[in-house]
Amino acid sequence: MRLSPSDAWAFFRILLIFNAMGCIHSIRCKPRSFRESIIVLEVNSSIDSNPTSIDESSNVVLRYRTPHFRASARVLVPPVAAKEVWTVGWIQACNHMEFYNKYGDNGMSSWELPDLRDCKTQAISDSDGVNYPWYGNTTETCTVAGPTKRDTRFTVSMNDNFYPSVTWGVPVCNSNEPQLSSIRRDQSFTTWLVAINRATAETLVLQTVRWRMRLHIQIDPDKPLGQRARLLEPVTQEQPQILGRNETIPPNAMVKPNANDAQVLMWRPKSGDPVVVIPPKY
Incomplete structure (x- = not known):
């Protein structure tokens, strides 16, 4: 079949375009790399609207449960030509921690992250302590092994909240006499949606979320068990921020240690030297 002059010129222009795109050997271009092709379709993040709940059922400890922070992302990975293995999921770090339990005029106990407290580091891993650096390894991650011939779509999600126990009595005494008078907590976290190459450790930050959890509980230790504690603030937590520009x-x-293994419980009396009640595990 012979082409007319106009058709021949059109075909020649198409060849010039593909030549400029670096596809001179074939009309079909080279597949894009994982870095270029991965698409985050949707990211959602929130903190439940319910207030922190307080449990006074024990005569040894007060327990409270904060609302859950939740994050989820829908991800699409087009066909991967290379023989690569990538894991996509959530990584979290604590970058600020205040956790004070006051015992009237006696002093206070505090859970502390020494390196964070002393400004020796910007953040401490909040991994589950097993699957570093991931927050977890169930709904929190998904692994894509190339080569693949079809699109891979998946959702990765995580949630976090606090459910600690605080002794009614001064933690360095053997007595359970109730003296706990207030609890204050203020913690900040950064959470990243990340893709990591399992062979090369190449790391792609896909999304960054910041969130904070605060609370102030007032306690009257002279009242009967079940009537002592009252949540002062906040009734509703501020919602997370999904950042427009990713952070490194x-x-x-x-890496190790994670926050649970690095934290230490201190007793800080009103007068006298601080005492380590529970040393760090790591």
């Missing part, structure tokens, strides 16, 4: 992950957020 500090090195400490990727």
Whole structure:
């Protein structure tokens, strides 16, 4: 079949375009890399609207449960030509922690992260302590192994909340006499949606979320059990921020120790030297 002059010129222009795109050997271009092709379709993040609940059922400890922070992302990975394995999921780090339990005029106990407290690091990993650097390894991650011939779609999700126990009595005494008078907590976290190449450790930050959990509980230790504690603030937590520009992950957020293993319980009397009640596990 012979082409007319106009058709021949059109075909020649198409060849020039593909030549400019670097596809001179084939009309079909090279597949894009994982870095170029991964698409975050949707990201959602919230903190439940219910207030912190207080449990006074024990005569040894007060327990409270904060609302849940939740994050989820829908991700699409087009066909991967290379023989690569990537894990996509959530990584979290604590970058601020105040956790004070006051015992009237006696002093206070506090859970502390020494390196964070002393400004030796920007953040401490909040991994589950097993699957570093991931927050978890169930709904929190998904692994894509190339080569693949079809699109891969998946959702990764995580949730976090606090459910601690605080002794009614001064933690350095053997007595359970109730003296706990207030609890204050203020913690901040950064949570990243990340893709990591399992072979090369190449790390792509896909989304960054910041969130904070605060509370102030007032306690009257002279009242009967079940009537002592009252949540002062906040009734509703401020909602997380999904950042428009991603933040890099500090090195400490990727490695041991995690926050649970690094924290220490201190007793800080009104007068006298501080005492380590529970040392760090790591």
